[in-house]
Amino acid sequence: MSVATMALKNLSRQKRRSLLLGGAIAFGLLVITIVNGLSGSLITSLEANISNLIPGHIILRGAEKTSTGRVILTLKESEVFQTAVDKLRVPYSYVSKTTNVQSVALVSDFSTTYQSFSGVNLGQGTYLHDKLTIVEGSLDDFDTADNIVISEGVTKKLNVQIGDRISVQSETITGQQNVVDFVLRAIYKDPGVAASLAGAYAPLDRVNALRDMKPGEFTTFGIYLKDVATADQWGALLLKDLQDKGLPFFARGGLQETQKQYRDQTWTGVKYSLYTLNDILSFIKGIFQTLNLIAFLILLVLFVVIMVGITNTYRMVVYERTREIGTLRALGMQRPEVRNLFLYEAVFLGLGGIVVGFVAGVFVLVVVSWIDLSAWKDFNILLKDNHLQLQVNLGSFALNLIVIAGLTALAALFPARRAGKLTPAEALRTTN
Amino acid sequence: MKRFVLFCAAFAVLVSMTFAAEPDFKAIMAKIDEQTNFKATDISAQITVTTRKPSVEDNVLQAQYFRRDTESKFLLLILKPEINKGQGYLKLDSSIFFYDPSSGKFAKQTGSGNFQDSNAKNSDFQNSTLSEDYEISSTGTGTLGKLETWVLTLKGKNNEVTYPKQKIWIDKSTGLLLQSEAYSLSDRLLRTSLYGKYLSVEGKYIAQLTRIQDMLKKDEVTTIKIENFSLQKLPDTVFTQAYLKKVNE
Numbered sequence: 001m002s003v004a005t006m007a008l009k010n011l012s013r014q015k016r017r018s019l020l021l022g023g024a025i026a027f028g029l030l031v032i033t034i035v036n037g038l039s040g041s042l043i044t045s046l047e048a049n050i051s052n053l054i055p056g057h058i059i060l061r062g063a064e065k066t067s068t069g070r071v072i073l074t075l076k077e078s079e080v081f082q083t084a085v086d087k088l089r090v091p092y093s094y095v096s097k098t099t100n101v102q103s104v105a106l107v108s109d110f111s112t113t114y115q116s117f118s119g120v121n122l123g124q125g126t127y128l129h130d131k132l133t134i135v136e137g138s139l140d141d142f143d144t145a146d147n148i149v150i151s152e153g154v155t156k157k158l159n160v161q162i163g164d165r166i167s168v169q170s171e172t173i174t175g176q177q178n179v180v181d182f183v184l185r186a187i188y189k190d191p192g193v194a195a196s197l198a199g200a201y202a203p204l205d206r207v208n209a210l211r212d213m214k215p216g217e218f219t220t221f222g223i224y225l226k227d228v229a230t231a232d233q234w235g236a237l238l239l240k241d242l243q244d245k246g247l248p249f250f251a252r253g254g255l256q257e258t259q260k261q262y263r264d265q266t267w268t269g270v271k272y273s274l275y276t277l278n279d280i281l282s283f284i285k286g287i288f289q290t291l292n293l294i295a296f297l298i299l300l301v302l303f304v305v306i307m308v309g310i311t312n313t314y315r316m317v318v319y320e321r322t323r324e325i326g327t328l329r330a331l332g333m334q335r336p337e338v339r340n341l342f343l344y345e346a347v348f349l350g351l352g353g354i355v356v357g358f359v360a361g362v363f364v365l366v367v368v369s370w371i372d373l374s375a376w377k378d379f380n381i382l383l384k385d386n387h388l389q390l391q392v393n394l395g396s397f398a399l400n401l402i403v404i405a406g407l408t409a410l411a412a413l414f415p416a417r418r419a420g421k422l423t424p425a426e427a428l429r430t431t432n
Numbered sequence: 433m434k435r436f437v438l439f440c441a442a443f444a445v446l447v448s449m450t451f452a453a454e455p456d457f458k459a460i461m462a463k464i465d466e467q468t469n470f471k472a473t474d475i476s477a478q479i480t481v482t483t484r485k486p487s488v489e490d491n492v493l494q495a496q497y498f499r500r501d502t503e504s505k506f507l508l509l510i511l512k513p514e515i516n517k518g519q520g521y522l523k524l525d526s527s528i529f530f531y532d533p534s535s536g537k538f539a540k541q542t543g544s545g546n547f548q549d550s551n552a553k554n555s556d557f558q559n560s561t562l563s564e565d566y567e568i569s570s571t572g573t574g575t576l577g578k579l580e581t582w583v584l585t586l587k588g589k590n591n592e593v594t595y596p597k598q599k600i601w602i603d604k605s606t607g608l609l610l611q612s613e614a615y616s617l618s619d620r621l622l623r624t625s626l627y628g629k630y631l632s633v634e635g636k637y638i639a640q641l642t643r644i645q646d647m648l649k650k651d652e653v654t655t656i657k658i659e660n661f662s663l664q665k666l667p668d669t670v671f672t673q674a675y676l677k678k679v680n681e
Binding site for chain 2: 069263
């Protein structure tokens with residue numbers, strides 16, 4: 001009989017003890033599997049949903065600074081960007097030219113609300129046309145008139161219906177007050193907490209008129225990639241290529257960092273900035289990563305406690321089985337084999353706990369992913385089709401498996417070595 | 433011959449009267465700036481900004497107001513409500529900085545940006561620059577209550593003024609601004625402002641009460657009340673970012 005088989009048999013001899021120790025390990029893993037799964041699910045849904053609401057997965061902007069210190073966001077042509085995208089063979093599904101305004105006042109006959117506002121092309125086959133979930137009205141021939149599309153939440157705030165007039169008040173690019181009237185053409189599904197990011201959409205040239213920009217101009221060149229996960233990689237390559245062409249760029253950073261550079265720097269002509277979806281989501285992602293880290297630290301603390309338990313348990317086991325060890329040694333089992341017998345027991349116990357905890361965690365995630373959360377309207381940006389996405393991180397599982405199996409073995413090492421050091425005569429003499 | 437001389441004399445009087453009746457509107461506009469800008473001293477006062485919006489409680493905000501017209505600077509330090517206490521607006525040259533003590537950071541704002549959640553613009557708190565920013569596109573007369581007024585339509589000299597077009601009513605007897613209408617680039621009336629309770633100090637005037645009626649957002653009104661007016665010279669350090677940080681320590 002091999003040492004490993006003996007270890008497995010020994011575990012089954014003390015069922016209650018094995019169950020309690022393995023259960024503690026399983027519980028720890030259950031918790032971390034659920035936390036990792038939920039945060040992974042929320043990030044994935046958030047990425048997918050927000051990428052529908054922002055002007056691209058990779059975003060290029062141009063800014064001019066006037067002699068009075070005013071920063072004007074404007075791009076007059078996109079050929080240089082398109083050439084770079086084509087040259088690098090960036091795998092994109094759509095490129096967009098949009099005019100984005102951070103905050104405008106949407107004014108109806110009943111109420112006023114403040115939103116971001118984007119001038120876009122919402123024609124057939126465009127990214128937004130396909131991704132926006134229209135709940136009322138239609139996007140057909142949207143680009144040909146003074147149409148506006150807003151979210152369900154904003155519709156409620158403004159107390160408007162399809163066909164109603166909405167006045168949009170904003171500053172022009174040079175800071176003058178302006179107002180343009182639009183007609184509510186379509187309402188899209190409320191993105192909940194991300195509503196301010198989503199805002200309202202209207203045809204590009206009408207938003208340009210509001211901003212006192214010429215027809216055909218825009219503020220943002222956006223690239224929607226086939227794989228969102230590659231945004232940073234392609235963003236870095238694109239930035240390098242454009243810089244090599246001599247285009248001046250602000251240092252990479254988030255939106256706030258670029259605003260700071262706008263304020264602190266002086267330049268002539270157009271200076272460009274490049275962001276990716278990750279730059280925009282970095283804050284939210286940071287929260288989830290911190291949550292994962294906290295969960296991992298709690299797990300480590302839990303396992304330190306479990307390790308102490310394992311060490312004590314195995315000290316007891318060695319004490320109880322001293323005569324047995326003596327017999328095995330007398331029958332010819334070598335010291336390393338005796339030590340390994342206990343180590344195997346501990347590792348098998350750990351592995352059993354890990355597998356059970358992981359399976360239980362996945363089961364909980366599956367059950368949670370079945371729950372219809374359509375009533376959770378404010379947070380539907382974190383959902384996919386009103387459900388939490390089932391997300392199991394096998395990488396994290398592998399890491400946990402190695403760490404926990406290692407810790408369990410480490411915890412049992414001291415008693416195991418002690419058992420291995422016992423001489424047969426000494427062990428057989430004990431009266432336990 | 434006698435008749436001819438009389439006719440010529442009458443004609444000359446008529447012509448001179450006609451020309452005398454046509455005032456120098458540029459000078460009238462410049463007089464508004466001249467009468468309300470305090471070039472020889474600084475201003476400090478307490479202001480109360482009350483904003484009335486439908487279906488919500490009135491928003492009352494109190495602030496300490498410092499202005500130095502020679503350098504076109506102002507500083508507004510919010511005292512009430514408690515949630516906004518310590519926030520400040522500082523205008524230096526053409527830039528307006530908003531300070532939020534909770535973040536400890538300054539954010540650049542524009543003159544055409546709204547002051548807090550009111551219908552006032554940040555530029556409403558700076559010294560009058562009408563003659564610098566606008567040219568007269570048409571003139572006329574009118575009455576405002578019992579007062580005889582000049583009515584001037586103004587067009588922005590550049591594309592950076594908050595309102596591309598304004599219509600102003602000026603008291604004929606005092607040369608003070610009584611009312612203004614502000615229009616958007618698309619020529620939509622955005623707001624009507626009434627200026628009243630002028631306080632005369634050392635030959636200069638300051639409107640102690642300004643009422644701004646938003647013409648786009650129905651039934652939204654903001655009043656700006658100026659009290660405890662003082663002309664004492666202020667230290668240079670008041671008009672600095674460091675001052676806003678220091679008062680919040």
